[in-house]
Amino acid sequence: MTENDSRRDLRMPNDDEVFAEVTNMLGANRVKVRCADGVERTARIPGRMQKRIWIRENDIVLVEPWDWQDEKADISWRYEKSEADQLRREGHIQ
Template sequence: MGENEGRRDLRMPDDDEVFAEVTNMLGANRVRVRCADGVERTARIPGRMQKRIWIREGDIVLVEPWDWQDEKADVTWRYEKSEADQLREEGHIR
């Protein structure tokens, strides 16, 4: 039993992505997120994710902030609960 026995390789943020926690469901495929950089943003769930992936309050997601409007972002990835726990253990998120 190695210490990395339960560890999975998780998708990490690209240069323009940040970790975020979903704080509020706004409807119309939008969620309120608190990003790791301390900014609250309104994030849009893109069409390719809407039907396949359910996003709920408290989920850890990756968002890509918009270049031209920093208070908005697109959700690019959602982590499962076990993956979010692993990210916390490894110190990537609080």
């Protein structure tokens, strides 16, 4: 199996979303993330993801920064480890 055979079409960020890495679990459905734009934000795990998708430290996620409070954001997507590795290979994230 070549590298192109394993390539998947991944969800890419919309205009108002950025890639981020979870750096710290804060509890109460909150995590600390380091965004691709260089800003550390406190991100909220929305109710629709709380029990279905487990988010851990070092996970790659998509966050949607709040436009009225830049140091906060909402998590909109979590990438699997293989998907995160593909994003790194393709140069989307470091």
